[in-house]
Amino acid sequence: MNLEMREISKSFGPVNALKSVSFTLGAGEIHGLLGENGAGKSTLMNILAGTFPPTSGEIFINDEAVHKMNPHKSASLGIRFIHQELNLCNDLRVYQNLFLGQELTKNGFVNKKEEIRRAQEVLDYMKTNIRADMLVSELETAQKQLVEIARALLFKSEIIIMDEPTTALNSHEIAKLFDIMRALKAEGVSFIYISHKMPEIFEICDKYTVLRDGGFIQTGEIKDIDEKQATELLIGKSFTHTNLKEGSTSSVTPEVLLSVSKLTGTSCKNISFDLHRGEVIVFTGLQGSGTDELATMLFGASPISSGSVMLHDNSLSHKNIKSVMKAGIAMVPKNRKERGIVPDLSIQQNCSLAYFTAKHDKPFISDPEERARFERNREKMEIRVGSAKDAITSLSGGNQQKVIIGKWLEIDADVYILDNPTQGIDVGAKFAIYELIHEIVRTGKAAIVFSSEFPEISQLADRCFVLYKGEVQGVLPYSELSEVKMMEYSTGAQ
Numbered sequence: 265m266n267l268e269m270r271e272i273s274k275s276f277g278p279v280n281a282l283k284s285v286s287f288t289l290g291a292g293e294i295h296g297l298l299g300e301n302g303a304g305k306s307t308l309m310n311i312l313a314g315t316f317p318p319t320s321g322e323i324f325i326n327d328e329a330v331h332k333m334n335p336h337k338s339a340s341l342g343i344r345f346i347h348q349e350l351n352l353c354n355d356l357r358v359y360q361n362l363f364l365g366q367e368l369t370k371n372g373f374v375n376k377k378e379e380i381r382r383a384q385e386v387l388d389y390m391k392t393n394i395r396a397d398m399l400v401s402e403l404e405t406a407q408k409q410l411v412e413i414a415r416a417l418l419f420k421s422e423i424i425i426m427d428e429p430t431t432a433l434n435s436h437e438i439a440k441l442f443d444i445m446r447a448l449k450a451e452g453v454s455f456i457y458i459s460h461k462m463p464e465i466f467e468i469c470d471k472y473t474v475l476r477d478g479g480f481i482q483t484g485e486i487k488d489i490d491e492k493q494a495t496e497l498l499i500g501k502s503f504t505h506t507n508l509k510e511g512s513t514s515s516v517t518p519e520v521l522l523s524v525s526k527l528t529g530t531s532c533k534n535i536s537f538d539l540h541r542g543e544v545i546v547f548t549g550l551q552g553s554g555t556d557e558l559a560t561m562l563f564g565a566s567p568i569s570s571g572s573v574m575l576h577d578n579s580l581s582h583k584n585i586k587s588v589m590k591a592g593i594a595m596v597p598k599n600r601k602e603r604g605i606v607p608d609l610s611i612q613q614n615c616s617l618a619y620f621t622a623k624h625d626k627p628f629i630s631d632p633e634e635r636a637r638f639e640r641n642r643e644k645m646e647i648r649v650g651s652a653k654d655a656i657t658s659l660s661g662g663n664q665q666k667v668i669i670g671k672w673l674e675i676d677a678d679v680y681i682l683d684n685p686t687q688g689i690d691v692g693a694k695f696a697i698y699e700l701i702h703e704i705v706r707t708g709k710a711a712i713v714f715s716s717e718f719p720e721i722s723q724l725a726d727r728c729f730v731l732y733k734g735e736v737q738g739v740l741p742y743s744e745l746s747e748v749k750m751m752e753y754s755t756g757a758q
Contacts, residue, residue: 273318
């Protein structure tokens with residue numbers, strides 16, 4: 265299938281989200297769509313998916329104009345959009361999610377048996393180890409991402425749009441996804457691949473198109489540029505990647521802020537470590553290693569079977585999240601859509617939620633104070649927003665993530681737990697987040713970061729704890745950090 269989008273423009277009130285953008289896609293092509301948060305990538309793809317119409321411009325499929333595109337028409341043409349924010353119903357089973365809106369029927373009834381068979385077939389093809397009859401609520405975030413991908417494969421889509429598909433996947437799962445993409449590409453399936461992870465773009469994509477501030481910048485063969493050139497196209501200026509740890513003075517002191525002893529839950533056990541004032545500890549591991557549960561246990565969001573957590577030499581009560589927050593611990597969660605935002609509230613209100621829980625002691629909410637909190641974080645985080653009173657869902661995923669981080673900064677915690685803090689954030693903003701984390705610990709606080717990306721870990725970690733089958737397999741100080749050593753510990757080879 266050949267796609268051509270000609271001179272697409274889209275305005276939301278006074279905001280011009282897209283300005284005469286053109287985009288082409290050939291059959292059996294993997295095309296990287298690049299741009300910073302707010303560049304217009306998701307808007308362009310939502311127009312292709314029929315979520316909303318363009319203000320002007322035309323769409324052509326195999327040289328035929330497509331008029332009045334809507335989600336049903338887009339799906340019938342073989343176009344599938346795997347959104348960055350997962351769109352699954354947690355209360356339904358996996359196979360029900362896969363066939364939602366396109367159920368198989370027999371004699372007027374849903375053919376449950378055939379749906380399960382076909383769903384399991386595609387899940388097995390992807391080697392997911394997911395049962396089609398499982399409740400989606402029982403799945404971890406990475407597994408939910410694979411279910412979203414399976415839904416696109418199930419209906420043999422000809423164009424698959426992937427918006428940050430690897431956010432919740434580890435390196436092994438990413439390699440598996442790329443194998444699937446290459447196999448489908450050989451069958452003529454095309455992909456539009458949106459990602460801020462440059463190594464992935466250069467590994468999997470054939471072509472690229474760059475958008476900036478809603479406008480078209482450049483397109484071409486991926487082999488004709490390198491990561492540095494791509495980054496400079498994204499941000500419109502020269503950008504030098506530096507490692508914040510190299511040559512910097514350590515802020516770590518002997519004082520222990522948080523002491524964890526033999527912490528045990530369902531998927532992790534006997535986790536012990538001391539977090540020092542001014543230190544950044546990173547936990548990493550493959551999917552199922554126990555990192556997800558450890559993050560939520562430390563914040564009081566998952567039950568602790570045994571073990572203890574001491575904050576400032578005092579036993580920390582984990583009876584509920586509020587008590588943990590009031591004690592001085594903040595957490596940027598992994599799953600932004602389900603755990604990070606309240607979609608029915610405004611940007612400004614979302615920015616104040618943590619403060620209201622941990623710090624607010626007045627009978628009424630002050631709108632000027634709310635506004636001041638948001639403006640403080642908008643400037644610090646460079647959040648791109650029309651109005652602070654707009655719904656949080658009006659922002660791009662990366663800008664939502666910035667609001668979430670800013671929200672937690674407002675409680676002035678002693679310990680910050682950051683689970684995959686740069687998910688869906690562009691390369692320039694990622695570096696700003698790394699600088700922010702270093703700034704936090706330099707002020708005498710400490711951070712625990714959960715990440716599976718080695719470039720990120722090398723920017724942040726004073727020490728890196730690698731989990732394998734729920735236990736600490738190895739601890740690497742910054743001076744000994746390497747991707748090879750991390751993988752050896754992650755797979756139990758050490």
